[in-house]
Amino acid sequence: MASGGAALSMSVASVVEDVLEQHGSSRLSDVDLASRRAHEAATRRSDAARWLRRTVGVVLGKDLPEEPSEEEFRLGLRNGIILCNALNRVQPGAVPKVVEAHGDSVAVPDGAALSAYQYFENVRNFLVALEGMGLPTFEASDLEKGGKGSRVVDSVLALKDHSECKQMGRKYGGILRSVGSGKHFIRKNSDAFMTSLSRSQSMNDKLQDGHSSEHNLSGDISSESTEMRTSHSLNMLVRTVLSDKKPEEVTLLVESMLSRVMQEFERRIASQNDITLKDMSVGSKPFPEHEFSSTSSETKMEAKEDISAKSVEEKIHVNLINEEPSSERSSKHQSILDRQQKEIKELKHILRTARAGMEFMKSQYSEEFNNLGKHLRVLSSAASGYNKVLAENRKLYNQVQDLKGNIRVYCRVRPFLPGQLNGMSTVGRIDDGTITIITPSKYGKEGRRSFNFNKVFGLSASQAEVFSDMQPLIRSVLDGYNVCIFAYGQTGSGKTHTMSGPKELNEQTIGVNYRALNDLFYLSEQRRDTFYYEISVQMIEIYNEQVRDLLVN
Numbered sequence: 001m002a003s004g005g006a007a008l009s010m011s012v013a014s015v016v017e018d019v020l021e022q023h024g025s026s027r028l029s030d031v032d033l034a035s036r037r038a039h040e041a042a043t044r045r046s047d048a049a050r051w052l053r054r055t056v057g058v059v060l061g062k063d064l065p066e067e068p069s070e071e072e073f074r075l076g077l078r079n080g081i082i083l084c085n086a087l088n089r090v091q092p093g094a095v096p097k098v099v100e101a102h103g104d105s106v107a108v109p110d111g112a113a114l115s116a117y118q119y120f121e122n123v124r125n126f127l128v129a130l131e132g133m134g135l136p137t138f139e140a141s142d143l144e145k146g147g148k149g150s151r152v153v154d155s156v157l158a159l160k161d162h163s164e165c166k167q168m169g170r171k172y173g174g175i176l177r178s179v180g181s182g183k184h185f186i187r188k189n190s191d192a193f194m195t196s197l198s199r200s201q202s203m204n205d206k207l208q209d210g211h212s213s214e215h216n217l218s219g220d221i222s223s224e225s226t227e228m229r230t231s232h233s234l235n236m237l238v239r240t241v242l243s244d245k246k247p248e249e250v251t252l253l254v255e256s257m258l259s260r261v262m263q264e265f266e267r268r269i270a271s272q273n274d275i276t277l278k279d280m281s282v283g284s285k286p287f288p289e290h291e292f293s294s295t296s297s298e299t300k301m302e303a304k305e306d307i308s309a310k311s312v313e314e315k316i317h318v319n320l321i322n323e324e325p326s327s328e329r330s331s332k333h334q335s336i337l338d339r340q341q342k343e344i345k346e347l348k349h350i351l352r353t354a355r356a357g358m359e360f361m362k363s364q365y366s367e368e369f370n371n372l373g374k375h376l377r378v379l380s381s382a383a384s385g386y387n388k389v390l391a392e393n394r395k396l397y398n399q400v401q402d403l404k405g406n407i408r409v410y411c412r413v414r415p416f417l418p419g420q421l422n423g424m425s426t427v428g429r430i431d432d433g434t435i436t437i438i439t440p441s442k443y444g445k446e447g448r449r450s451f452n453f454n455k456v457f458g459l460s461a462s463q464a465e466v467f468s469d470m471q472p473l474i475r476s477v478l479d480g481y482n483v484c485i486f487a488y489g490q491t492g493s494g495k496t497h498t499m500s501g502p503k504e505l506n507e508q509t510i511g512v513n514y515r516a517l518n519d520l521f522y523l524s525e526q527r528r529d530t531f532y533y534e535i536s537v538q539m540i541e542i543y544n545e546q547v548r549d550l551l552v553n
């Protein structure tokens with residue numbers, strides 16, 4: 001059975017149909033059925049014999065054993081004496097005259113000539129009385145060899161039931177209905193079964209009529225009509241199986257059929273579980289054991305406990321519901337696995353790319369590092385060369401300063417202050433390094449005197465021009481030379497103005513002191529990487545040969 005559609009179609013009806021079709025009525029446990037039938041017949045026969053013996057007494061019933069064989073039962077009742085006496089006990093006067101047997105009657109072997117009178121009288125009277133009471137009867141020939149002894153048993157048991165009901169004060173309910181000729185009886189309790197079949201048949205007849213044709217024409221086959229058709233075919237099979245069976249065989253046959261159905265259920269469930277387990281083993285993930293073990297064990301228990309077929313069917317559907325997600329889960333797992341494998345491939349590709357990128361960057365970094373090293377070596381050699389050149393430059397520079405002279409004297413002429421007479425200037429001429437002063441003659445003669453300096457600054461000379469000539473000397477300080485700059489002149493000649501500046505200081509008016517210090521700080525910052533300078537300042541005033549520290553409060 002392939003799991004899926006075939007498994008879904010398994011139901012009680014289908015299993016019963018299969019059992020009936022496969023095994024057929026004649027093959028339904030022939031041996032089993034025969035033994036069961038024989039056993040039940042013997043039981044019924046013993047019941048009938050025991051009741052007759054109890055009813056007519058031990059003396060009269062001496063010819064009938066308590067558990068007689070079919071032959072013993074037939075011989076014991078053959079003369080009708082026990083039957084008539086028993087009937088009269090139940091229904092006094094039912095047989096007005098019972099013909100007693102001869103003393104040797106018991107010894108008469110089967111087939112020997114029995115009194116025809118006895119034979120017909122007693123049995124005929126018994127049957128007439130029995131029929132008059134509405135109880136099932138039998139043929140007189142049934143008491144002969146080859147007759148149907150079971151009919152006799154049925155009649156006796158019916159009489160027994162009648163008697164017991166009568167004793168209990170209620171009407172006898174086990175009415176037996178005659179069928180056909182009135183000589184063949186079907187037990188009342190099988191009527192319900194047959195009625196059910198008849199009802200199903202009528203429904204099926206309706207189905208075949210116009211009522212169901214509407215469904216078929218519309219093509220919308222409902223589950224109800226499907227069930228009805230299934231029931232119809234099932235009923236037809238059951239009816240076929242039971243059609244030629246005797247009433248007493250029906251019970252055994254149905255029991256045997258149900259047993260077969262249960263066995264078939266067990267076999268199919270086991271087969272289904274095997275297939276499901278195989279399917280699961282093919283899948284990527286094993287399923288939890290309880291899904292199968294519980295179903296299998298429960299099914300076995302149900303078979304043993306003989307629960308209804310419907311509950312078994314429900315169990316199968318539960319199993320099928322469990323099986324559906326398993327296939328879906330398997331396909332989901334497969335898709336997840338595929339997706340993960342794809343992602344792993346992509347990640348591997350990314351990893352390879354990243355690794356190649358890293359290798360490339362590593363080689364590039366190494367190359368750049370080597371280049372940088374080369375440049376550094378070049379710079380280092382250049383720096384050492386530069387320092388050599390710089391030292392040479394300083395040396396030459398200072399030599400130039402020495403050649404210029406260690407003591408330099410400059411002359412600066414200040415302009416007239418506001419309120420001073422412009423025409424009274426004594427400066428006759430100013431050349432680059434010479435100034436000519438006009439001195440008044442003592443004796444009416446105009447006198448001129450020229451003085452030489454390193455440089456003479458005129459009236460229009462700015463603070464920057466004055467400082468520019470001093471700057472080279474000031475820079476020699478940073479190379480280890482001692483330099484001293486001072487101003488000399490009379491009061492109001494402009495010493496303070498040249499060295500510091502006027503009262504209002506700005507970038508243009510600041511004097512030599514500020515500019516010299518600015519230049520020294522600038523150079524020390526410029527040579528920061530090669531030299532470390534400590535700069536300190538002291539300001540003193542010498543006036544009237546008195547030295548005074550100007551930075552002290």
Ligand SMILES: Nc1ncnc2c1ncn2[C@@H]1O[C@H](COP(=O)(O)OP(=O)(O)OP(=O)(O)O)[C@@H](O)[C@H]1O
Nearest residue numbers: 413414415417489490491492493494495496497502
């Ligand atoms: N080159 C110049 N240009 C313009 N004004 C000047 C110049 N030199 C000096 N002065 C002015 O002349 C005045 C006197 O100058 P300063 O005070 O510098 O003289 P001094 O020599 O320092 O005097 P003292 O010795 O009394 O201190 C100041 O008002 C100053 O601004």
